[in-house]
Amino acid sequence: MTTSDDRPTMIEFKDVHKYYGDYHALRGINGTIRAGEFFSLLGPSGCGKTTLLRTIAGFEGISSGVIMIDGKDAAGIAANARPTNMVFQSYAIFPHMTVEENVGFGLRKDPRSKEEKAKAVAEALEMVGLKGFGKRAAHALSGGQRQRVALARALILKPKVLLLDEPLSALDKKMREHMQVELIKLQRQVGITFILVTHDQEEALVMSDRIAVMFDGEIAQLDDPETLYRRPANKKVANFIGTMNFIPAEILSETGDKVEIEAKGLGRVALDIAQAPAPAGEAPVVGLRPETLTLLYDDQKASERETEGLIDEVIYLGDMTYYDVYLGGTDVEVRLSMRNVPGRPVLEVGAKVRVAWSPSALVLFR
Amino acid sequence: MAATPRSEARTGLKLISPTAIYVILLLAVPLATVLVFSVMMGGRANVSFPVTLDNYAKLLSNWAYSYILLKSLLVALSVTAITVVLAYPVAYFVSFHVRQERKSLWLFLITIPFWTSYIIRVSLWFVIIGRDGLLDQALMSLGILSEPLNFASYGIPAIILVLAHAYAPFAVLPIFVSLEKVDRSLLEAGQDLGESRFITFLRVTLPLSMPGVIAASLIVFIPTVGDYVTPKLVGDGKQPLIANFIETQLLKLQDFPQGSAFAVVSMLMVAVVSVGFVLWNKRFIGGQK
Amino acid sequence: MKKAPILKSYTLFYLLFLYAPIILLPIFAFNSSKVVAFPLQGFTLDWFREMFSDENLGIAAKNSLIIALSVASISTVLGIFAARASVRYRFPGKAPIMGLIMLPLVLPEMIIAMALLVVLLSLGVPLSLFTVIIGQVLVTTPFAVAILTSAFQSLDRSLEEAAMDLGETAWGTFRLIVLPLVMPGIMAAFLICFTISFDEFIISNFLGSGQPILSVYIFGQFRFPAKVPSMLALGTVLVCFSIILLGFAEYMRRRGIAKTGGKDSGGFL
Numbered sequence: 001m002t003t004s005d006d007r008p009t010m011i012e013f014k015d016v017h018k019y020y021g022d023y024h025a026l027r028g029i030n031g032t033i034r035a036g037e038f039f040s041l042l043g044p045s046g047c048g049k050t051t052l053l054r055t056i057a058g059f060e061g062i063s064s065g066v067i068m069i070d071g072k073d074a075a076g077i078a079a080n081a082r083p084t085n086m087v088f089q090s091y092a093i094f095p096h097m098t099v100e101e102n103v104g105f106g107l108r109k110d111p112r113s114k115e116e117k118a119k120a121v122a123e124a125l126e127m128v129g130l131k132g133f134g135k136r137a138a139h140a141l142s143g144g145q146r147q148r149v150a151l152a153r154a155l156i157l158k159p160k161v162l163l164l165d166e167p168l169s170a171l172d173k174k175m176r177e178h179m180q181v182e183l184i185k186l187q188r189q190v191g192i193t194f195i196l197v198t199h200d201q202e203e204a205l206v207m208s209d210r211i212a213v214m215f216d217g218e219i220a221q222l223d224d225p226e227t228l229y230r231r232p233a234n235k236k237v238a239n240f241i242g243t244m245n246f247i248p249a250e251i252l253s254e255t256g257d258k259v260e261i262e263a264k265g266l267g268r269v270a271l272d273i274a275q276a277p278a279p280a281g282e283a284p285v286v287g288l289r290p291e292t293l294t295l296l297y298d299d300q301k302a303s304e305r306e307t308e309g310l311i312d313e314v315i316y317l318g319d320m321t322y323y324d325v326y327l328g329g330t331d332v333e334v335r336l337s338m339r340n341v342p343g344r345p346v347l348e349v350g351a352k353v354r355v356a357w358s359p360s361a362l363v364l365f366r
Numbered sequence: 367m368a369a370t371p372r373s374e375a376r377t378g379l380k381l382i383s384p385t386a387i388y389v390i391l392l393l394a395v396p397l398a399t400v401l402v403f404s405v406m407m408g409g410r411a412n413v414s415f416p417v418t419l420d421n422y423a424k425l426l427s428n429w430a431y432s433y434i435l436l437k438s439l440l441v442a443l444s445v446t447a448i449t450v451v452l453a454y455p456v457a458y459f460v461s462f463h464v465r466q467e468r469k470s471l472w473l474f475l476i477t478i479p480f481w482t483s484y485i486i487r488v489s490l491w492f493v494i495i496g497r498d499g500l501l502d503q504a505l506m507s508l509g510i511l512s513e514p515l516n517f518a519s520y521g522i523p524a525i526i527l528v529l530a531h532a533y534a535p536f537a538v539l540p541i542f543v544s545l546e547k548v549d550r551s552l553l554e555a556g557q558d559l560g561e562s563r564f565i566t567f568l569r570v571t572l573p574l575s576m577p578g579v580i581a582a583s584l585i586v587f588i589p590t591v592g593d594y595v596t597p598k599l600v601g602d603g604k605q606p607l608i609a610n611f612i613e614t615q616l617l618k619l620q621d622f623p624q625g626s627a628f629a630v631v632s633m634l635m636v637a638v639v640s641v642g643f644v645l646w647n648k649r650f651i652g653g654q655k
Numbered sequence: 656m657k658k659a660p661i662l663k664s665y666t667l668f669y670l671l672f673l674y675a676p677i678i679l680l681p682i683f684a685f686n687s688s689k690v691v692a693f694p695l696q697g698f699t700l701d702w703f704r705e706m707f708s709d710e711n712l713g714i715a716a717k718n719s720l721i722i723a724l725s726v727a728s729i730s731t732v733l734g735i736f737a738a739r740a741s742v743r744y745r746f747p748g749k750a751p752i753m754g755l756i757m758l759p760l761v762l763p764e765m766i767i768a769m770a771l772l773v774v775l776l777s778l779g780v781p782l783s784l785f786t787v788i789i790g791q792v793l794v795t796t797p798f799a800v801a802i803l804t805s806a807f808q809s810l811d812r813s814l815e816e817a818a819m820d821l822g823e824t825a826w827g828t829f830r831l832i833v834l835p836l837v838m839p840g841i842m843a844a845f846l847i848c849f850t851i852s853f854d855e856f857i858i859s860n861f862l863g864s865g866q867p868i869l870s871v872y873i874f875g876q877f878r879f880p881a882k883v884p885s886m887l888a889l890g891t892v893l894v895c896f897s898i899i900l901l902g903f904a905e906y907m908r909r910r911g912i913a914k915t916g917g918k919d920s921g922g923f924l
Contacts, residue, residue: 059816079819092817096835105831106821157821378744385737385796386752393793394755396770403773456669459662474905479673481897483854485870486890489877490676493691500679503692534673584761592763594857595874609765609857616769617861626773629766640761 007034009068010161010193011056016065018051018217025051026062027217033195033210035160038187040196040204043214044240049197052214053163056195058082070160085154086163089170091146093138093153099125100134102149106157124152128186144175151186161193168203180206201241205229213237233277235287235365244287244363245332251284251366259364261286265327266307269359276364284366290335292361295323295353297344302356311351321346325355404626421627431628435635438607441522442591443639445529446583452530453537453582458571460538461545473542480535488595491528495600524600525607529590536589537582544578545571580647584640591636608632677894684888691883702888709885711867718784719853719869726791727849733792734799734844741800742807753800760797764857767793772861782864790858795848802847806840807833839907846904850897 011033018026026048033039041049054060055067058079067074070083085106094102104121112120125131128148133141141149147167154162167183168176184207187194198204204211205225212222221233232238235246249263257273263286296302312331313324323334334355338344347353405417425431460472479487494500506512552570594609606614612632615625683691687699706712740746741753759767771790780786810833818828834841859868873889876882 057816057820059819079816080822080824084820086817086820088813088817090811090813092811092813094814094817094832105818105823108827109822153817153821374744375746378740378746378749381744382737382740382746382749382752385733385740385756385800388733389752389755389758389793389796392771392789393758393767396767396774399774399777400766400770452669455662456666459659459666463659463662474901475670476673478898478901479677481850481901482677482894483870483873483890483897485854485856485873486680486886486893487676489873489886490679490890492877493679493883494676498692500691531672531676534669588761588763592765594765599874599877609763612765612769613861616773622773625769629769633762633766636761636763 007036009033010035010037010070011195012066012068013052014066014068016052016055016067017063018048018055018060019063025217026055029065029217029219031212031219031222033161033193035193036191038184038194038196038207038209040198040208040211041214042198042201042204042211042240045199047214048217049199049214050165053086053165053195053197056082056161057084057086057163083160084163085157085159085161086165087147087150087154087167089166091150091167091170093141093146093149095139097138098134099130099136099138099141099149102138103134103152103156105153120156121152124156127155127189128152129182143171144179147171147179155186155190159192161195162187162190164194164196166197166199168198168200176203183207205241213240215240229289231274231277231363232287234280235282235285238287238363238365243290243333245290245293246285246287246365247327247330247332249284249286249364251364261364263362264329265309265332266305266357269305269362271359271362271364275360275362276366279366282366284364287363287365288332288357288361290322290333291337292358293332293334294356295325295334295336295347296356300356302354304356304358306354306356309353309355311347311349311353314346314349316346323347323353325353327355400626400629403622404630406623408621408623421623422631424624425627425631431631434606434608434611435632437522437605438591438632439635439639441526441529441607442587444526445533445590446587448526448530449534449537449586450541450579450582453534454541454579457538457541457545457578461542461548473539476538477535484532485595487532488528488599491531492599495524495527521600521605525596525605528596528600529593532596533586533590536585540581540585541575541578544575544581548574577647580643584643587639587643588636591639592632680887680890680894683884684891686884689881689884691887702884703892705885706888706892712869712872712889715867715869715872718867719859722784722787722791722859722868723849723852725788726795726852727845729788729792730795730799730848731803731841731845733796734803734848735841737796737800738803738807742804743812756800757797759794764794768858768861771858775862782862782866784863784866784868786862786864787859787866787868790862791852791855794855794858795851798847798851799844802844803837803840806837806843810836839910842907843904846900850900 009032013029013031016026016029017024029052041052043049051060055062056069056074058074058077062075069077074082094105097105100118100121103124104117107117107120110117121134122131125134128151130145130148130152133145133149138146138149147170150167164183168179171179180203183194183196196204196207205228208225210222210224211228212219213228214220215236221228221237223231223233228237228241232241232244235244238244247263247266249261252260252262252268254260259271259273259276260268261271261284262268266286269286296306307327309325309327309332311323312326315322319338321336321338323336324331325334332355404421405419406415407418407420456476460469460476464472492499548571552574553566591607592609593607594613597605597607597610612625612629615621615628619625679691682695684702685698685700686695687701688696737753737756741749768790771786771793775782775786814832814836815828818832819825823831854870856870856874860871860874863871873886876886
């Protein structure tokens with residue numbers, strides 16, 4: 001994942017709040033989205049991600065704060081005058097028009113000649129892989145085709161930002177995976193900022209340059225996918241993105257750039273300060289992703305640290321095996337890819353095992 | 367900027383204002399006037415202060431007024447009961463025994479009479495059941511009767527017959543709609559549990575379709591209780607109902623205060639019965655979530 | 656589908672009961688006897704001729720058309736305002752205002768007519784076709800609002816947002832997106848208000864000051880046995896007219912559904 005941090009800012013939120021009556025939907029949003037970035041707003045339903053997207057589009061006003069779009073305060077600019085276009089969750093294809101009329105809808109006031117507009121429509125349709133579909137009635141399209149029409153209709157206006165509100169949620173799994181790849185390609189091709197709202201963490205990780213994870217109207221963490229996964233800012237983010245084992249720990253000492261802890265079952269570990277995000281005032285625990293752990297077979301040696309344990313449960317998935325291992329006072333989940341241990345038998349419940357782990361994979365939440 | 371609540375309220379009010387002003391000026395103000403007149407003194411075509419409850423006292427003490435109200439209520443409730451009971455099997459048949467694609471055709475057939483002139487339909491009954499009408503001719507030529515029956519002069523039964531016919535299609539639609547909503551798997555479940563078809567109907571279908579039955583009752587009751595044409599045409603006009611009586615009071619006698627008081631009491635009666643239906647309906651809706 | 660012979664015969668019998676008076680219309684409208692009686696005499700078009708030469712009937716029909724067209728237009732426009740406002744916006748006083756607009760549905764028509772009449776008489780407003788129109792609009796508007804509300808409700812809100820997002824103004828969005836999509840609802844509302852107004856008797860009778868209006872005229876004529884056959888001829892014409900109108904309304908509704916790719920969810924109303 002490459003992120004060129006020198007790209008100019010496209011959208012900036014400064015302490016954005018939004019109330020619906022007494023309900024505080026957005027609670028002080030700060031952050032920037034860069035030009036040409038594939039950006040995702042990720043979070044569970046009701047976290048405010050769609051509301052935030054709609055404030056960018058101009059469909060929702062904000063109660064306080066500032067949204068800058070392309071260097072201008074958006075407050076005075078109506079939805080129909082913003083350099084943003086939206087792909088709606090329902091696609092919002094105009095049912096009484098043909099595909100062509102839908103795609104060309106935004107060109108109505110364009111001063112170009114009819115022929116030039118027709119050409120632009122044809123090009124937009126070709127770009128989304130709907131060449132020759134122009135004369136079809138909009139209501140006769142499949143879900144995937146509707147989405148392509150919605151994309152073409154938005155992109156033909158050459159917006160600076162394309163807003164996508166859960167665009168893949170209405171598609172079946174196979175189609176969804178296919179469209180993920182298509183959307184990434186499309187974004188590279190047109191080179192503009194894409195802002196995607198999704199509740200699907202996998203989708204966000206696959207597609208995005210950077211992701212803002214939102215809970216309860218706040219951005220919990222804004223980072224590139226790898227950092228989000230490896231160094232989640234808090235337990236909530238860690239739990240929302242993938243799975244994480246949490247092991248109770250005790251902080252022994254903190255000196256400059258090192259933190260020394262005693263974690264249950266793992267013993268004493270010295271962590272880099274980068275592994276300990278800002279304190280939240282909670283009882284300290286260390287987090288470990290299940291796939292950073294390995295089970296050692298008799299003849300194997302741990303490259304860094306190892307701990308003895310007992311197998312509590314085995315879930316065999318073919319390419320993967322999930323183990324619940326009891327490590328002196330706490331259960332951890334270990335995910336073993338069979339690729340890494342070719343030819344080795346699946347271990348049984350009750351077996352004594354050694355678990356290998358790396359101190360650099362630990363994250364300390366406190 | 368998109369609609370914040372305050373500007374949303376302003377746009378909404380602006381949008382509804384033409385309709386709202388219309389009904390306020392031409393409905394609310396007249397109704398309020400009737401209410402005010404009903405507590406004033408008055409003679410022919412005029413009203414005067416002071417405010418008084420005499421008009422209402424007179425309504426309560428004079429049996430003639432109560433008689434009209436009770437009679438109208440009775441007629442309307444009978445018509446309602448008859449139309450609903452007659453309509454239920456029809457709605458049931460269309461909902462359960464007609465193929466999906468044929469349903470709208472059946473409903474169309476049932477509703478067409480409703481869309482043909484009400485005056486003509488009612489007047490035609492006069493041709494049928496009036497003196498020497500088709501009914502009398504038929505009965506006499508068959509030798510069943512020797513004298514004309516002149517059923518139209520029978521007053522209340524004739525009024526009920528004509529009204530029940532006039533409002534019949536109103537009753538089928540709401541019942542049909544509620545039957546359509548009955549989950550068919552519930553019926554299969556009922557029969558699967560060993561209940562007979564009839565018991566299943568009594569215990570599952572009928573209760574689930576009660577909201578439709580009550581809606582149908584309301585839809586039939588309100589226009590029948592205020593019907594003007596039928597009592598005038600059949601029953602030799604000797605059985606005035608509420609609407610005819612209001613006409614007499616307000617237009618013929620021009621007793622504005624007394625007529626207004628009667629109108630107010632009639633409205634209250636209709637409102638009480640309607641609210642009763644609605645509350646009854648709530649019980650069924652509450653029961654099925 | 657299960658067979659239900661008893662239910663089916665009952666339903667057919669019920670339909671016969673519903674149609675019985677209407678069936679008499681064409682039978683006796685073409686019968687040459689002056690009295691409505693079996694057996695039928697012979698075929699004649701005299702009653703239609705008499706009907707068409709009746710000058711007062713012509714005036715009444717013209718008046719009824721004027722009233723029905725005005726009432727349907729005004730109610731549909733008022734209905735569009737009210738339905739759009741109630742579906743799309745939240746504003747203070749919404750429930751009481753909508754309640755007042757829909758009130759005539761649960762109010763005996765006689766009371767509406769009398770209340771309005773008392774005020775008009777007190778204000779010294781002369782009764783005319785105009786007073787009939789304003790009275791009937793009160794009665795038909797709730798029907799228009801009900802039909803249009805469901806039309807506006809079935810409109811996906813994001814379609815409007817999409818149009819705005821693509822650069823349209825609020826008016827452009829309404830004209831290009833909202834209006835075409837609710838057009839079948841508007842047509843249906845107009846036709847239903849027209850039919851109700853055309854049939855309406857009480858307000859026509861009491862707020863019309865004896866102006867010839869079709870329903871009032873028919874009511875009066877049925878009292879004279881000599882006039883009955885030509886009234887039956889008129890009835891025949893009116894029934895054909897309403898069936899054509901209804902068929903047209905149903906056709907519009909289906910076309911509307913087909914155009915937007917929706918599913919047919921049952922019949923008219």
